[in-house]
Amino acid sequence: MMKSLYSARKRRNAIAMALALAATLFGVTWLVLILGKLLWEGFSGLSSSVFTEMTPPPGSDGGLLNPIMGSLIMTGIAVAIGTPIGIFAGTYMAEYGRHDRLTSVIRFINDILLSAPSIVIGLFIYEIMVYPMGHFSGWAGAVALAVMVIPVVVRTTEDMLNLVPNQMREAAFALGLPRAFVIRHVSYKAARAGMITGILLAIARISGETAPLLFTALNNQFWNTNLNAPVSSLPIVIFQFALSPYENWQKLAWTGALIITMAVLALSIGARTLAASRKQQ
Structure with a gap:
């Protein structure tokens, strides 16, 4: 049996x-x-011209300089906007209102935003920015990406601060230090690697987003650093060139996809390296 x-x-x-x-x-x-x-x-299709020449007209050779710079500018602004908001919100949830009802509400809303389709976010920014302004713009694209950065940073900041032992805070409080000082010099220092990891993951998430930029920044065939006008971006150019019947555009689309993939891979490796270094401490 x-x-x-x-x-x-x-x-x-x-x-x-x-x-x-x-x-x-x-x-x-x-x-x-x-x-x-x-x-x-x-x-x-990878060559030096990809990083030094503008996107070409149909049937001509060129590069991806303007969409690369447009993506870098909008991503940088999105991180500059979303990171402080996410860190402050995560800090409140972990340090000030850990057991408050408001924290539960914020966490619930953040989870919804974290899983929201990016095209819905793009449509929302279109309604509140693009439509009232009457035109597409790089600012709208940056704000749409910032909305996607915030929930990632909020979640990682809260989780990393919750992992900091309370004994470290209590020891600092016993010395008479104010809460703000303890958060900056004790909690943030202990959770720094994890918080930076969250920021890198947020950058990796928005690097290849196409849908929100279609509703906000749209595209620009020419060199443009005026964020009050349509701005070119690498994901949009890949989308446009990949669907075109021109062989040179299709080759640039593959090269652009390779650049985004390598950038996301580098960010992911950096995030994992920071996470591993934190575990060893």
Whole structure:
């Protein structure tokens, strides 16, 4: 009886392991195929002109300088807007109102915003900024990306500050230090690596977003640093060039996709490195 029961469990375990392995191989195979195609097509079009020349007209050679700079500008502004708001909100939730009802409400809303489709965020910014202004703009694009940065930074800031042992705060309070000083010099210092990791993850999330920029910054075929007008961005140019019938545009689309992928990979590696260094401390 026991032997037959053991054999049945062993068979079920073998079947489960085989299914898990098959699912893993299925997913990894598609990942390898996608990355292989991206690397092959992307590197074939990679050259110095990609970073020094503007997007070309149909049938001509050119580069991606203006969309790269547009993406960097809007991403930088989005991080500058969203990071302080996210850090302050996460700090309140972890340090001042850990057990308040308001904190539960903020956390619930933040979770909804964290999982909200990016196209909905873009449509919302279109309604409150683009439509009243009467035109698309880089400012609207930056604000849309900032709205996506905030929930990521809020979640990571709160989680990292909650991991700081209360004994460290109590020791600082016992010395007569004010709460603001304790937060800046004790809590933030202990949670610094995790908070920076959250910021890097937020940047990685918005780096390849296309949908919100379609409703806000739109696109610009020419060099433009005026954020009160439509601004080019790398995801939008990839979307436009990939759907075009022109071979040179399609090649630039693959190269742009490779640039975004490598940037996101670098940010992810940096985030994991910081997380690993925090665990070793």
